Amino acid sequence: MNAPAPSILNALSPSDIEDVAERRAVLAEIDASCRNTLLLLFGASLTWLLLGTVFALIASWKMHAPEFLADISWLTFGRVRPFHLNAMVFGFSTQAGIGVTLWLMCRLCRTPLLYGWIVDLAGLFWNLGVAVGLVGILAGHSTGLEWLEIPPYATPLLFVSYALIGMWGILTFRFRRERHLYVSQWYLLASLFWFPGIYSAAQILLIMQPVRGTVQAAVNWWFAHNVLGLWFTPIGLASIYYFIPKVIGKPVYNYSLSVLGFWSLALFYNWNGMHHLVGGPMPAWLITVSIVASVMMTIPVVTVGLNHHLTMWGNFKKLKDSPVLRFMVFGGMSYTVTSLHGVLLALRSVSEVTHFTHSTIAHAHQGMYAFFTMVMFGAMYYIIPRLLKVEWPSAHVIRVHFWCAAIGIMFYLVPLTLGGVLQGLAMNNPDVPFLDPHKYSVVTMTLPYLRMRSYSGFLLAIGHTAFAINFIWILARWVKTLRLPQLATPAPSL
Amino acid sequence: MNYGPLLFLGFFLTVASSWCGLVLLPQIQFGRQQAVKIEETGEIYPQARSGLAEQGRQIYRANGCLYCHTQQVRAQNYGADIARNWGQRRTVSRDYLYDHPVMLGTMRTGPDLTNIGLRQSDTSWHLLHLYNPRITSPGSIMPPFRFLFAKRKAGERPSPDALKFPSGFAPASGYEIVPNAEARTLVQYLLSLKANAPLPETK
Numbered sequence: 001m002n003a004p005a006p007s008i009l010n011a012l013s014p015s016d017i018e019d020v021a022e023r024r025a026v027l028a029e030i031d032a033s034c035r036n037t038l039l040l041l042f043g044a045s046l047t048w049l050l051l052g053t054v055f056a057l058i059a060s061w062k063m064h065a066p067e068f069l070a071d072i073s074w075l076t077f078g079r080v081r082p083f084h085l086n087a088m089v090f091g092f093s094t095q096a097g098i099g100v101t102l103w104l105m106c107r108l109c110r111t112p113l114l115y116g117w118i119v120d121l122a123g124l125f126w127n128l129g130v131a132v133g134l135v136g137i138l139a140g141h142s143t144g145l146e147w148l149e150i151p152p153y154a155t156p157l158l159f160v161s162y163a164l165i166g167m168w169g170i171l172t173f174r175f176r177r178e179r180h181l182y183v184s185q186w187y188l189l190a191s192l193f194w195f196p197g198i199y200s201a202a203q204i205l206l207i208m209q210p211v212r213g214t215v216q217a218a219v220n221w222w223f224a225h226n227v228l229g230l231w232f233t234p235i236g237l238a239s240i241y242y243f244i245p246k247v248i249g250k251p252v253y254n255y256s257l258s259v260l261g262f263w264s265l266a267l268f269y270n271w272n273g274m275h276h277l278v279g280g281p282m283p284a285w286l287i288t289v290s291i292v293a294s295v296m297m298t299i300p301v302v303t304v305g306l307n308h309h310l311t312m313w314g315n316f317k318k319l320k321d322s323p324v325l326r327f328m329v330f331g332g333m334s335y336t337v338t339s340l341h342g343v344l345l346a347l348r349s350v351s352e353v354t355h356f357t358h359s360t361i362a363h364a365h366q367g368m369y370a371f372f373t374m375v376m377f378g379a380m381y382y383i384i385p386r387l388l389k390v391e392w393p394s395a396h397v398i399r400v401h402f403w404c405a406a407i408g409i410m411f412y413l414v415p416l417t418l419g420g421v422l423q424g425l426a427m428n429n430p431d432v433p434f435l436d437p438h439k440y441s442v443v444t445m446t447l448p449y450l451r452m453r454s455y456s457g458f459l460l461a462i463g464h465t466a467f468a469i470n471f472i473w474i475l476a477r478w479v480k481t482l483r484l485p486q487l488a489t490p491a492p493s494l
Numbered sequence: 495m496n497y498g499p500l501l502f503l504g505f506f507l508t509v510a511s512s513w514c515g516l517v518l519l520p521q522i523q524f525g526r527q528q529a530v531k532i533e534e535t536g537e538i539y540p541q542a543r544s545g546l547a548e549q550g551r552q553i554y555r556a557n558g559c560l561y562c563h564t565q566q567v568r569a570q571n572y573g574a575d576i577a578r579n580w581g582q583r584r585t586v587s588r589d590y591l592y593d594h595p596v597m598l599g600t601m602r603t604g605p606d607l608t609n610i611g612l613r614q615s616d617t618s619w620h621l622l623h624l625y626n627p628r629i630t631s632p633g634s635i636m637p638p639f640r641f642l643f644a645k646r647k648a649g650e651r652p653s654p655d656a657l658k659f660p661s662g663f664a665p666a667s668g669y670e671i672v673p674n675a676e677a678r679t680l681v682q683y684l685l686s687l688k689a690n691a692p693l694p695e696t697k
Contacts, residue, residue: 063603066627066637073641078558140556144595173498181496189498190505197509205517206595211525214587216596218520222512230509259495266504270512279568280598281585286520352573356564356602427602430577434605437633443603444633 026110033112034103035387037119039475041099042380044127046468048091053461055084060454064447074138082137082149089227090150090158091130093368095123096376097235098165101188103383104242105169108185109176113168122164129157145206145216147224152207159200166192183258187238190266194230198223214281221273228367229269233335236375237265237304240332243382244311247325248318253310261303268296275346278355294346297339305336323398327378330406334370341366353428358446358453359420362413369460370409377405377467384471388478397470404463412456419449524587532691539691542592543683550683553676555597557639563607564599567689579613580606581689583696589689604636611687620681621657621673629663642677645669 059080062068069075106113113119133150136142141151150158169192173185202223205211211219245252252258271293274286312329319326344350345363354360381398385391392398426432426442435443495501529538543551554560567581575581585608590596599606614620622629625643627636648656648670656670665671673681 062637063635066635070638071640073557076557076639076641077637078561079556081561082558142556142558144555144560144597146560146600179496181501186495186501189501193502193505194509201513201517210594211521213524213527213590213593214596214598215517215520215525216594217598219517220596222516226509226512263504266508267511270509271515273512273516276600277598279572280566281587281589282520283523283587286516289515348572356600358601360600428574430574434578435631435633441633443635446603447635 027107030106030110030112031386033114033116034106037113037116037123038099038103038383038387040120040123041095041102042384043471044123045092045095045099046464046471048087048095048130049464050468052084052087052092053457053464055080055087057454057457057461059084060450060457064450064454073140079138079140079142082142082146083134085147086137086149087130087134088368089147090133091127093232093372093376095126096380097232097372098123100239100376100379100383101169101192101235102165102172104184104238105172105188108178108182108242109172110178111172111175113172114175119165119168122161122168125157125161126165129154129161132157143207145220147227148202148206148220152203155203155207159196159203162196162199166196182242183252183255183262184238184242186262187234187241190262191231191234191238194226194234194270198226198230217277217280218274218282218286221276222270223273225273225276226270229265229272232368232372233265233269236331236335236372237261239375239379240308240328240335243324243328243378244308244332247322247328247382248312248315250311250315253307253313257303257307261300261307264296264303265300268293268300272297272346275351278346278348278351291346291348294343298343301336301339301343305332308332323395323402324378324382326402327374327381330402331371331373331375331378334366334374338363338366338371353424354420355424356427357420357423358416358449359424362416362420365409366413370413374405374409377401384474388474390474390478390481392470393473393477394470397466397473401463401466401470404459404466408456408459408463411459412453415449415452415456419446419452423449527588527591529591530588530693532693534692537691539693540589540591543686546679546682547686548683550679550681550686551593553642553680554683555595559607560597560599562599562601562603562636563605564602565606565608565687566598567606567608575606578605581609583690583692585689586693586695588693588695604634607684607687608689609687611685612690615685617681617685618658620684621677622659624677624680625657625671625673626663629660639677642674642680644672644674646672 058069058075059077062070062077062080066077073079102113102119130150133154136151136154137149141153142149143151169188173189202219205219206216206223210216241252241258272290274282274290275294278287278291280287309332316329319329341363345354345360381392423442423446426440426445427434433439433441435441437444529540531537532539542548565585567583567585568575569584570576576583589608590598619630623631624639626638626640627634628638643657645665646653646669648668652670653672655672657673659665659671
């Protein structure tokens with residue numbers, strides 16, 4: 001079928017199906033086909049989220065209380081920290097992202113998830129791989145490469161299960177019933193294709209046939225930045241592009257802006273990685289290329305930001321009623337802020353101060369949490385009730401989740417960003433001692449900010465617990481409706 | 495933008511471009527760098543590490559030291575690395591030829607360690623510092639690595655390897671603290687960290 005003008009409404013509400021009841025039936029069939037798979041992926045990702053939060057708290061507490069849990073080798077700071085990162089990145093974020101991707105793909109292609117049990121199997125392997133990898137990190141088998149710490153004996157599991165899942169996403173696309181492509185699909189297809197590409201390139205060049213010397217650092221940061229830029233960011237943006245128009249019932253503001261935003265991201269984001277090595281033992285041209293690309297990121301960020309903002313324009317009062325919208329808009333605004341902040345941090349003059357400080361850690365959480373995680377929360381709040389045909393049991397608990405997450409992450413970001421800048425200024429001033437318990441020194445001046453970070457972590461933990469409670473609660477309600485099928489569905493008319 | 499194959503071509507070309515630029519080009523430019531003979535001293539630099547130091551490197555990796563310590567010295571006019579005496583010159587890619595994985599680090603919760611072997615060459619200082627950083631460096635927030643040491647009942651003759659504590663930090667009388675193989679190799683690695691050879695490209 002040839003879609004007429006690139007109408008975005010078209011993809012959101014299929015014009016080829018005139019009858020509302022029939023349209024509902026198609027969507028219900030899709031949601032039913034995704035149900036078990038998505039419950040598995042979301043349930044497992046929430047488990048990793050909680051575990052990752054516990055390890056985040058342990059790591060954060062150790063930063064200002066070094067004797068805390070110090071005598072257990074498995075829980076030394078240098079193992080707990082990569083455990084936290086990998087649990088969040090591969091256990092929670094990737095898995096939640098895959099769940100949302102599959103659902104969006106099915107909905108936008110108007111195709112049920114075919115042979116869902118294969119994805120279930122892949123999901124089980126994925127979790128097994130993450131679990132083996134994380135235990136390996138605690139046992140001291142980390143590869144020592146940031147964002148790639150999972151030991152080589154666990155990565156084949158991850159790779160095989162991802163290959164299945166990615167193939168499923170693309171197969172769903174292949175068998176689509178809706179020929180018109182919506183902007184979210186560009187992002188999702190791209191990320192499904194990019195992630196295995198960068199992951200296998202990094203595994204080959206760093207673990208199997210390692211390149212020599214500092215080329216490893218180049219490969220490492222090419223990969224690590226692309227995990228954000230070519231995997232999480234596209235999934236996050238695809239979700240915002242879908243859910244904001246969906247919830248407010250209005251098409252995306254401008255199609256050309258969507259095209260420009262997508263292709264400029266595809267062009268520039270993957271060249272950004274070397275800004276993690278500013279001042280490092282690398283040729284200047286390599287770093288400069290990445291700084292230029294980082295500055296160019298202004299184009300996709302401003303374009304997408306404008307497009308989302310103008311879509312929302314006039315509908316901000318709906319934030320009061322829709323928790324999904326609240327999470328989405330928080331995430332979308334964070335994307336703009338974090339990306340523009342990232343442009344600044346890439347500049348040589350700024351990086352000279354902030355590079356080796358807690359400011360960088362804050363920036364990473366700004367992207368991964370304030371943007372991506374919040375968007376994933378919002379998407380799950382939308383998807384799960386539709387899978388189960390049960391409403392969220394408690395709006396109050398959702399509010400607790402949102403406000404703890406929103407206030408918690410702000411309370412994390414603001415002091416730590418500021419503290420990091422002060423730390424960098426102190427570090428670059430040779431008159432300030434590096435460590436002196438009685439004077440203003442680089443190490444001791446960071447302590448108040450590190451403590452504040454720990455406290456913010458407790459707020460985030462409360463939010464995550466609230467989400468978990470609501471998730472278990474809605475599952476329990478769903479199980480109840482299954483037990484009473486006669487009462488839940490009206491008697492068929494004969 | 496409704497034509498799948500064209501989209502995929504675009505996805506492929508964009509990511510392939512940065513792979514060529516940020517991975518392949520560096521590999522061509524400095525991926526096959528070799529050690530050189532230093533004119534002033536006549537020695538070949540860099541040298542592969544001794545077996546013990548290499549084992550210690552694995553302890554450094556396993557315990558995630560890189561999350562708080564960098565191993566890179568920035569140039570004279572960029573930051574205060576040289577003014578802080580973390581190195582006499584900036585580091586260059588040749589300094590890392592034999593490192594796998596390269597652990598440049600991205601965070602300086604603690605000081606840079608590129609030249610720690612030059613700054614602090616005393617084995618017993620390192621052992622005490624690993625056992626409890628606050629003995630040698632009051633105010634430090636580094637975690638103690640007591641799990642790399644054994645606490646033993648001191649026999650009639652104390653072990654020659656036992657740590658010698660300053661007053662106030664000694665274990666209960668009758669006990670002594672002896673470093674495990676891991677602690678000893680880790681210190682060998684730390685002592686091996688020096689990037690001070692006057693390479694031609696650093697002049």
